[in-house]
Amino acid sequence: xxxxxxxxxxxxxxxxxxxxxxxxxxxxxxxxxxxxxxxxxxxxxxxxxxxxxxxxxxxxxxxxxxxxxxxxxxxxxxxxxxxxxxxxxxxxxxxxxxxxxxxxxxxxxxxxxxxxxxxxxxxxxxxxxxxxxxxxxxxxxxxxxxxxxxxxxxxxxxxxxxxxxxxxxxxxxxxxxxxxxxxxxxxxxxxxxxxxxxxxxxxxxxxxxxxxxxxxxxxxxxxxxxxxxxxxxxxxxxxxxxxxxxxxxxxxxxxxxxxxxxxxxxxxxxxxxxxxxxxxxxxxxxxxxxxxxxxxxxxxxxxxx
Numbered sequence: 001x002x003x004x005x006x007x008x009x010x011x012x013x014x015x016x017x018x019x020x021x022x023x024x025x026x027x028x029x030x031x032x033x034x035x036x037x038x039x040x041x042x043x044x045x046x047x048x049x050x051x052x053x054x055x056x057x058x059x060x061x062x063x064x065x066x067x068x069x070x071x072x073x074x075x076x077x078x079x080x081x082x083x084x085x086x087x088x089x090x091x092x093x094x095x096x097x098x099x100x101x102x103x104x105x106x107x108x109x110x111x112x113x114x115x116x117x118x119x120x121x122x123x124x125x126x127x128x129x130x131x132x133x134x135x136x137x138x139x140x141x142x143x144x145x146x147x148x149x150x151x152x153x154x155x156x157x158x159x160x161x162x163x164x165x166x167x168x169x170x171x172x173x174x175x176x177x178x179x180x181x182x183x184x185x186x187x188x189x190x191x192x193x194x195x196x197x198x199x200x201x202x203x204x205x206x207x208x209x210x211x212x213x214x215x216x217x218x219x220x221x222x223x224x225x226x227x228x229x230x231x232x233x234x235x236x237x238x239x240x241x242x243x244x245x246x247x248x249x250x251x252x253x254x255x256x257x258x259x260x261x262x263x264x265x266x267x268x269x270x271x272x273x274x275x276x277x278x279x280x281x282x283x284x285x286x287x288x289x290x291x292x293x294x295x296x297x298x299x300x301x302x303x304x305x
Contacts, residue, residue, distance in 0.1 A: 008064065009032075009062040009063060009064040010062065010063040010064075010078055010098050011060070011061075011062060011098065011099055011100060011101070012031075012060075012061045012062065012063050012078065012082060012096045012097065012098055012099065013054060013058040013059070013060065013061075013096065013097050013099050014033065014058060014059045014060070014061050014082075014083075014094060014095075014096045015057055015058050015094060015095050015096065015097070016057075016092070016093050016094035016095060016130045016131045017033070017059045017086075017094050017131050017133065018130070018131060018132040018133065019033070019035040019059060019133055020132060020133070020134065022035055022133070022134075022135055022138075023035055023036055026138050027142075028085060028086075028138065028141050028142050028145055029072075029081075029082075029085060029142070029145040030063055030064050030065045030066060030081070030082075031061055031062070031063055031064075031082045031083075032061060032062045032063075032064055033059060033060075033061045034059075034060050034061065034062070035059055037059070037060035039051075039054060039055050039058065039060055040055050042060070042101050043055075043101065045101075061082065061096070063078050063081070063082050063098075072084065072148055072149065077164075078096070078098050080160075080161065080164040080165070082096050083095070083096055083164070083167075084148065084160060084163075084164050085141050085142070085144040085145040085148060086131065086133075086141055087163070087164060087167060087268070088144055088148075088163075088268060088271060088272060088275075089137070089140065089141045089144050090137075091261075091264065091265060091268070092130055092131035092132070093130045093131060093167065094130070094131040094167075095167055095168065147275050147279055148160075148275070150279050151275065151278050151279065152278060152285060154292075155274070155278055155295050156195070156271065156274060156275070156278065156295070158190070158191070158194040159191040159192075159194045159195050159267075159271055159274070160191075160271065162187040162188065162190045162191035162194070163187075163188065163191045163267050163268070163271060165187050166183075166184045166187045166188050166191075166264065166267075169181070169183045169184040169187070181256055181257075181260055182239045184260060184264075185232075185235060185236060185239060185260070185263065186236055186239055186240060188263050188264065188267045189232060189233060189236040189263075191267050191271070192207060192211065192229075192232075192266070192267055192270060193207060195210075195270060195271070195274055195295055195296075195299075196209075196210035196211055196214075196270075196295075196296060196299070197210075197296060198294045198296040198297070203233065204229075204230055204233050204234075206296070207229055207233060208225070208226040208227075208229040208230050208233075209226065210296060210299045210300070211225055211226075211229050211266070211270055212225040212226045212229070213299060213302075213303040214269075214270055214273040214274070214299060215266070215269055215270060215273060225266075228262070228266070229266075232263060232266075274295060274299075277295075277298055277299065277302055278295075278298070283298065285298075
């Protein structure tokens with residue numbers, strides 16, 4: 001079956017996805033997931049240790065873009081396009097990697113991707129089944145994908161790209177060190193900055209204010225979000241400008257992961273709040289002067305007194 005249709009899809013290994021009792025294949029967007037695919041047979045010819053590693057930790061999928069369909073525009077990476085609706089739907093780590101089956105021609109073995117796979121996932125990923133999914137959730141994740149298709153161009157591309165990229169750096173394991181956490185932090189703050197600020201205005205105060213408007217319920221919660229966002233941006237500046245001082249108090253490994261979890265959830269919630277704004281049919285994207293409004297403009301308008 002696979003060899004007959006390889007020209008119209010990309011084979012993908014999905015790491016971290018726990019389909020539980022779901023045995024039948026399902027489709028979300030252009031991604032077709034086949035939970036019970038015979039990976040061991042498909043990978044015949046790889047080193048046995050590689051096969052064991054993948055069979056224990058990956059699901060098989062096919063990325064099958066439909067030429068006539070509207071495509072997501074934020075990233076050219078197959079793994080980002082496949083997984084962004086999962087990542088926006090709820091917390092949980094998962095990643096994907098394109099791969100080709102082993103073939104042998106004249107006794108020469110041809111491989112694709114396993115050395116990279118083992119280096120990447122062996123280093124920063126160790127928690128099998130860290131993104132459980134139920135049958136009920138499949139339809140809701142498909143709804144998230146359809147929301148992304150409906151987004152107007154030019155608003156969330158940077159935020160989505162950096163949010164999805166951050167998943168390559170961090171996982172709750174002993175293998176993720178300071179450098180991965182720093183890269184994760186910077187990418188997510190760029191994502192937040194692209195949403196909540198406009199050119200030629202102060203970054204910290206406006207990032208904090210607009211994030212609080214999007215997410216906070218009441219003055220007390222908004223005040224706490226503003227405080228946290230200011231700390232988050234200060235930490236980003238320390239990382240980028242080479243300041244070795246760490247503003248995370250008692251910066252143990254566990255504390256760093258807790259702060260990273262908070263930041264990831266903050267960005268996810270902020271992006272989802274912006275998706276609701278951008279897919280609101282009553283929104284006008286053109287100002288009275290005829291200019292295209294920025295996302296910061298739209299946030300201010302939604303929450304103006």
